Amino acid sequence: DRTIKIAPSILSADFANFGAEIQAIEAQGADWVHIDVMDGHFVPNLTFGPPAVKAFRPHVKTVMDVHLMIAPVDPYIQAYADAGADVLTAHIEAGPHSHRTLQAIRAAGMKAGIALNPGTPAEAVEHLLDLTDLICVMTVNPGFGGQKFIDMTSKIRRLRQMIGDRPVHIEIDGGVDPNTAPLVAAAGADVLVAGSAVFKGGSVDQPGVYGDNIRAV
Numbered sequence: 724d725r726t727i728k729i730a731p732s733i734l735s736a737d738f739a740n741f742g743a744e745i746q747a748i749e750a751q752g753a754d755w756v757h758i759d760v761m762d763g764h765f766v767p768n769l770t771f772g773p774p775a776v777k778a779f780r781p782h783v784k785t786v787m788d789v790h791l792m793i794a795p796v797d798p799y800i801q802a803y804a805d806a807g808a809d810v811l812t813a814h815i816e817a818g819p820h821s822h823r824t825l826q827a828i829r830a831a832g833m834k835a836g837i838a839l840n841p842g843t844p845a846e847a848v849e850h851l852l853d854l855t856d857l858i859c860v861m862t863v864n865p866g867f868g869g870q871k872f873i874d875m876t877s878k879i880r881r882l883r884q885m886i887g888d889r890p891v892h893i894e895i896d897g898g899v900d901p902n903t904a905p906l907v908a909a910a911g912a913d914v915l916v917a918g919s920a921v922f923k924g925g926s927v928d929q930p931g932v933y934g935d936n937i938r939a940v
């Protein structure tokens with residue numbers, strides 16, 4: 724179904740309070756929870772790995788959407804399955820064998836996502852559509868929250884056309900806020916990741932702020 728889902732990225736949450744932060748965003752209306760895994764190699768920033776993701780699992784009642792910004796990917800797929808990821812997304816730029824990677828993610832029992840950096844064309848995933856449950860269109864260069872939105876609406880439209888009637892989500896990641904969300908939704912996106920726009924001005928001690936931010940997006 725193509726109803727719009729909001730997936731707050733805990734990259735902008737309080738790192739010392741992940742459990743409470745996840746519970747707060749879900750209680751206040753998050754549809755999915757987006758988890759950014761960075762390796763300090765594929766992207767110039769480092770976050771956390773499988774043991775932390777496993778610790779988040781009991782707090783996530785909705786969908787745990789894990790975005791891997793790591794290379795290589797394949798040696799870690801089973802660890803993220805064991806950690807309880809529902810959706811596991813790898814970057815197409817992370818290695819030459821995305822086709823194999825997507826098959827391995829599904830074989831491990833997860834939904835398989837493929838992410839495209841801003842410089843990567845829609846056509847790069849043309850032969851992967853039947854292996855894919857989600858295409859993540861990056862609207863910033865990955866690595867950090869709070870960056871300026873890069874307009875990828877023509878890529879989103881092209882992907883929606885290529886996908887046709889396949890049940891594939893288009894997720895947008897980077898710079899999503901109340902101004903940019905309507906543009907990407909109109910172009911065909913249905914999962915909107917939002918980090919800074921959801922967590923700004925709030926904390927787990929201030930009930931309601933996250934929910935107001937989610938509804939604003």
Ligand code: DX5
Pocket residue numbers: 732734735757759790863864865866867868869870896897898899916917918919920
């Ligand atoms: C960027 C991450 C995003 C990030 C988005 O590398 O993949 O998920 O948290 O943050 P905002 O919404 O602040 O651009």
Ligand code: ZN
Pocket residue numbers: 732757758759790896916
């Ligand atoms: Zn992300």
